[in-house]
Amino acid sequence: MARKEIVERIERLKRRKNAIIFAHNYARPEVVDIADVVGGSSTLIMAARETSADMIIVGGVDFMAETVAILNPDKKVILPDRSAICPMAQQLLKRDLRKAKRENPDAEILLYMNTYAETKALADCICTSDNAVHISENMDGGSPLLFGPDRGLVYYVSKRTTKRIIPVPEYGFCPVHCQIALEDILTAKEAHPGVKVVGHPECTPAVQDQMDYIGSTSEIVKYCRDSEDTEFLVAAEVGLLHMLKKVAKEKTFHIISNTTVCPMLKIPTLMKIEEALDREKYRITVPKEIAAKARAPIERMLELAPRAI
Ligand code: 13P
Numbered sequence: 001m002a003r004k005e006i007v008e009r010i011e012r013l014k015r016r017k018n019a020i021i022f023a024h025n026y027a028r029p030e031v032v033d034i035a036d037v038v039g040g041s042s043t044l045i046m047a048a049r050e051t052s053a054d055m056i057i058v059g060g061v062d063f064m065a066e067t068v069a070i071l072n073p074d075k076k077v078i079l080p081d082r083s084a085i086c087p088m089a090q091q092l093l094k095r096d097l098r099k100a101k102r103e104n105p106d107a108e109i110l111l112y113m114n115t116y117a118e119t120k121a122l123a124d125c126i127c128t129s130d131n132a133v134h135i136s137e138n139m140d141g142g143s144p145l146l147f148g149p150d151r152g153l154v155y156y157v158s159k160r161t162t163k164r165i166i167p168v169p170e171y172g173f174c175p176v177h178c179q180i181a182l183e184d185i186l187t188a189k190e191a192h193p194g195v196k197v198v199g200h201p202e203c204t205p206a207v208q209d210q211m212d213y214i215g216s217t218s219e220i221v222k223y224c225r226d227s228e229d230t231e232f233l234v235a236a237e238v239g240l241l242h243m244l245k246k247v248a249k250e251k252t253f254h255i256i257s258n259t260t261v262c263p264m265l266k267i268p269t270l271m272k273i274e275e276a277l278d279r280e281k282y283r284i285t286v287p288k289e290i291a292a293k294a295r296a297p298i299e300r301m302l303e304l305a306p307r308a309i
């Protein structure tokens with residue numbers, strides 16, 4: 001089937017079912033182009049709270065769909081392919097978090113959005129990469145924070161907060177952002193002297209130390225759009241180039257490493273989205289008790305940092 005035909009079918013199905021499509025900034029360009037909401041985790045969560053649609057198709061990975069389902073227990077939340085899983089979210093196990101809490105009973109638990117509902121249910125607050133520093137500073141009192149699973153984000157926040165951060169697990173990481181090596185960034189800087197480096201806090205500490213601007217996917221897009229600079233080196237997943245070129249057509253972007261691809265975020269294709277709308281598969285639901293416990297720390301995040309980027 002030709003792409004135009006698939007897109008027309010998607011539009012028809014969306015109207016018939018009062019459905020809406022969410023796409024993460026790293027999704028396939030053709031998915032980004034037809035989505036109703038495109039953004040990073042913060043944007044998608046805000047949109048999930050506000051939509052009046054009956055069905056939400058998530059062009060992202062499992063933890064994103066699960067979080068949308070936690071906030072919308074009465075809507076049909078659909079992940080087009082169950083194999084779209086985030087390897088970072090899998091790295092934080094409930095038993096490791098419970099053990100860390102037993103060892104640090106005074107600590108509060110702050111978890112990255114990239115976690116599963118069962119783990120979120122143990123947290124005091126959730127954060128995204130664009131509000132993590134603000135949230136860490138504004139959580140109650142001076143208690144240390146058990147924070148995970150991403151060690152890159154832990155490094156980023158630790159440098160900017162007064163709170164003591166205890167990483168959990170000790171070495172959680174995003175296998176995609178961690179592919180960007182120090183050598184890659186140094187070589188790119190040599191080839192493009194004076195060009196600003198923008199990147200994501202899921203990158204390794206050594207790579208972060210080479211950046212002029214660090215932010216969530218949406219913050220990077222906004223920064224590049226609004227900056228007076230016209231050329232950037234980008235330390236993020238390759239999919240971000242599409243969004244960057246969409247919002248700043250006249251500017252030049254060089255991706256630091258072409259191999260920085262999240263295969264999981266490329267799983268939702270147009271054909272899979274059309275099928276998902278048609279067959280209403282795969283519906284993501286979270287058991288009531290877990291959803292109630294996981295919703296509380298998400299709501300706390302939204303109280304402490306009410307606006308998306
Ligand atoms: P943000 O879009 O929130 O920056 O997250 C990046 C990411 O890796 C999502 O899995």
Ligand code: SF4
Pocket residue numbers: 061085086087088089114174175176177237262264265
């Ligand atoms: Fe998970 Fe990293 Fe892919 Fe984001 S980019 S979905 S953190 S593997």
